[in-house]
Amino acid sequence: MPGPVVVLVAVPLLVSFALWAFAWPAARTAPHDLPLGVAGPAAATARVEARLEQHPDAFELHRYADEAAAREAVRDRDVYGALVATPRGPKLLTASAAGPAVAQLLTEAATKAAPEGPRVHSEDVVPTPPGDPRGSALSASVLPLALAGVATGALVTLMRLRGTRGMLALLASAALVGLAAAALTDSWLGVLAGNWWAEVGALGLTVLAVSSAVAGLGTLLGLKGIGVGAMLTVLLGNPWSGVPSAPELLPEPIGTLGQWLPPGAGGTLLRGVGFFDGRAVDTPVLVLTVWAVLGLTALALGGLRDGRQRAAAPLSADRDAPSAMRS
Incomplete structure (x- = not known):
């Protein structure tokens, strides 16, 4: 095969491959079995879990007895965040250091999954450093x-x-x-x-x-x-x-x-x-x-x-x- 033909064929193939490798994951960004904790009494978390499980492939739910256990799980990187049922309303624990994009996604998901009425309070358990707040x-x-x-x-x-x-x-x-x-x-x-x-x-x-x-x-x-x-x-x-x-x-x-x-x-x-x-x-x-x-x-x-x-x-x-x- 002549040299110019090789260039004309190889370059478009290489560019197409690079675009596929970079663009496809970016265009299909969505949670896939994202580890998320749910903590609190079963009666208080049942409705939240039901709403989260409406998207069966989005979240991998981990259940914890209380906020302390959920907080430790976030710090141990067992989960990216945890939605906790408290007497003052739902509370979301996140770790933006594990990924600011994930923390934002969890905030949106928790707001939709929480019962009507109380606003979801959020706490960043492991924040990003001041030198790189957006990661x-x-x-x-x-x-x-x-x-x-x-x-x-x-x-x-x-x-x-x-x-x-x-x-x-x-x-x-x-x-x-x-x-x-x-x-x-x-x-x-x-x-x-x-x-x-x-x-x-x-x-x-x-x-x-x-x-x-x-x-x-x-x-x-x-x-x-x-x-x-x-x-x-x-x-x-x-x-x-x-x-x-x-x-x-x-x-x-x-x-x-x-x-x-x-x-x-x-x-x-x-x-x-x-x-x-x-x-x-x-x-x-x-x-x-x-x-x-x-x-x-x-x-x-x-x-x-x-x-x-x-x-x-x-x-x-x-x-x-x-x-x-x-x-």
């Missing part, structure tokens, strides 16, 4: 981390750093990016408000997962591997991360798949260490670690392969030398 800066931080990881993995591949050298390059780069990113997002901008060193670890692990995946794929597939890694982590991982809203607001299976890619897992981990004292971070840490370990393993195997090839080259030359002399 937009945190959302904007995920793409640069993914790009940093792609760039690092691509450089390691192009410079043919294999084995120990490549692994050390990825680890050192991720650590330095984690330090720099924490200094910017926490110390300067106030986007994050958790333990500083935990944030360094979360940021560095996110970059390491991306860079290791790209370098590992580059080791296995060559230059094509860089493209595959960039597609997984940027073209798919970024729009499917759910960081601007929440994974449960994305259409399925995008919301679930996005959490198994480094940007989605990294965003969830950053929220956990930045606002929730490290609660509910086991799964994202595991996902990022698996990506990092697989990529580093591929890089190590590439180093062993290159070493065997270099060792075999002199032997091959020695075998060819006698035949060359005879000729």
Whole structure:
């Protein structure tokens, strides 16, 4: 196929794929089994639960005995919010740090579900930090981390750093990016408000997962591997991360798949260490670690392969030398 024809076909296909990956989740934003707590006596919450269950796929209801239990569930990230029946009327507990878009959605849903009469009182149990009241800066931080990881993995591949050298390059780069990113997002901008060193670890692990995946794929597939890694982590991982809203607001299976890619897992981990004292971070840490370990393993195997090839080259030359002399 002639070169111009390839360009004319490939570019529209790539643009269409990118638009699908970015626009489809945004156009289909809606709650899908969004965890929501309901607390109080059964008689007081029955009508609220009935109204919420009119949309069977929208909310995943968790029932709690009282406000204290519901409040703890919000802080533990078991639920995004909780509607509590109190003597003074219905009360909504939210956590805007878990996603301002979710907090707004829950406020609207609670207003519609509450009985006629008393106004729903709202309390933000875990608010966003003053430096990022709308959560937009945190959302904007995920793409640069993914790009940093792609760039690092691509450089390691192009410079043919294999084995120990490549692994050390990825680890050192991720650590330095984690330090720099924490200094910017926490110390300067106030986007994050958790333990500083935990944030360094979360940021560095996110970059390491991306860079290791790209370098590992580059080791296995060559230059094509860089493209595959960039597609997984940027073209798919970024729009499917759910960081601007929440994974449960994305259409399925995008919301679930996005959490198994480094940007989605990294965003969830950053929220956990930045606002929730490290609660509910086991799964994202595991996902990022698996990506990092697989990529580093591929890089190590590439180093062993290159070493065997270099060792075999002199032997091959020695075998060819006698035949060359005879000729």
